[in-house]
Amino acid sequence: MDNLTHSLVGALIGQAGLKRKTGLAMPALIIGANLPDVDAACFFWLDGVEHLGFRRGITHGPIAWVLLPLLLAGLLYGFDRWQARRGKRPEARLPVNFKWLYALALLGCLTHPALDWLNVYGIRLLEPFSSRWFYGDTLFIIDVWLWALLGFATWFSLRREKRGGEWRRPARIAIAVGLAYIGVNAGITAQQERHGSLHAVIAFGEHIRIGNGFVLEGPVAAEVIANPVPFAFWKRELMFGRDGRWLQEKCWTYDDCFAEPLGEPxxxxxxxxxxxxxxxxxxxxxxxxxxxxxxxxxxxxxxxxxxxxxxxxxxxxxxxxxxxxxxxxxxxxxx
Structure with missing residues (x-):
């Protein structure tokens, strides 16, 4: 997902109440939620499309989940001590607890691969132990509806906190609604992939047309991808392929669909x-x-x-x- 979404997730977790566990909790959560994207620095030394083989790998895997939050917690703890020695430490800041700093940085960091897995780009969740790619095919990489939900809830929670009201509840409700939204999208993808599997067999296998339906003969090994699209979260761009040949489904109505090749010629x-x-x-x-x-x-x-x-x-x-x-x-x- 994009870094605004990652940041809002970290902020909302803090507003749900965890930011009161230690000083510098919000930086630990927000920076931690973005930390695996340090691999974007590869653009400084890789040319062309070489970054495609590097991104979403080693910094998104299990070793990084442990070490990156530890590094962040150490830096934040050292920063707090450095401010205290100089007499610049804000009086309103809570005492800094290293264990809580690490726990919150770890939590923020773990939300990152969980969200990245949700789109079609993919993520190597087990790197360096395995280079297998995992795909959730659930959300578009920039989801404006998730932006609206998380952004409004964060603003509303902060506003309530400033006015002395109950500020944890809006954040917790928004987290629950966000998880439900992801679940609904996962269901849409699953349904569309089942629909696409039928059309993959029709496109790549033998078939006999009977009225508006088909009688299918023989299984066909084809991969089906239900690609989320911008804005219209309820829609999927269906594509299916085999042996270097990919087709995209086009529909005039739900029952009147055909497949056209991607790429011409x-x-x-x-x-x-x-x-x-x-x-x-x-x-x-x-x-x-x-x-x-x-x-x-x-x-x-x-x-x-x-x-x-x-x-x-x-x-x-x-x-x-x-x-x-x-x-x-x-x-x-x-x-």
Whole structure:
């Protein structure tokens, strides 16, 4: 998720009452909720799409969950002592307890991978013990409805606290509503993936049309992705693929749907990309990509893209060019 969402989650946990456990609790929660994103520093030394193979890995895994909060708690504790020695420590600040600082930094840090798992980008939750990617396919990476809920609840809780009212209850209610919202979205994704599995079989397998329905013959191994979209949280962008060929579902009505290929024109998936290569850009892309397919470049070469992020306005951010590989058109590009 985006860093505003991470920050609001940390702040809301504090407003639920935990900020009264120790001095500097809110910085521990808010900074802790963003701490795994220190891997964004990789943009300073990695080129092109190499960052795709580095992000959401080692700093989002179990070792980082323990060590990053420990580092943050030590820095905050040292900062408090440094202010006290200089006579600059605010009088209103609660006494700082290192154990509580660490516990809150750890809690904030754990919310980060939990939220990152919810979108289609993916996260390597077990790094460095395993490089497997996990996908929740539940929320769009920037969810404005979650922003509105968390932002309003944080503001309302702070306002009540300033006026001497009950300020913990609004935060706790907002956390419960936020969890329910995530649960509803998970249910929508599950329902849409079941719907998409039927269309994947229709698109990739043998079928016989009978009236408005289908009689299907034989299972088809195809991956189905229900991709959340911006703003309309109740909708999903359904796509399904197999062997480097990805189709996107288009519907005129709920019962009148068809699948069209992603990429135009598309190519056979190049054999040279399988296994180890000496191209660091290609290696990083293939390690990260969940739905790769090959598209013909204007010069007849190949561009590898990912179906999850096939957007004409930003697709170069998630693609790698293979100028020395010739595009071989699919024998049967239509579903």
């Amino acid at each position: 598309i190519c056979e998936f190049p054999d040279m990309v399988v296994g180890h290569t000496d191209n660091s850009q290609l290696d990083a892309f293939l390690f990260w990509s969940r739905a790769p397919f090959a598209e013909r470049a204007p010069d007849g070469s190949v561009i590898l893209r990912d179906a999850r992020f096939y957007d004409p306005r930003a697709r170069d951010r998630f693609s790698v060019a293979l100028p020395d590989v010739e595009c071989e058109p699919l024998a049967n590009p239509s579903p």
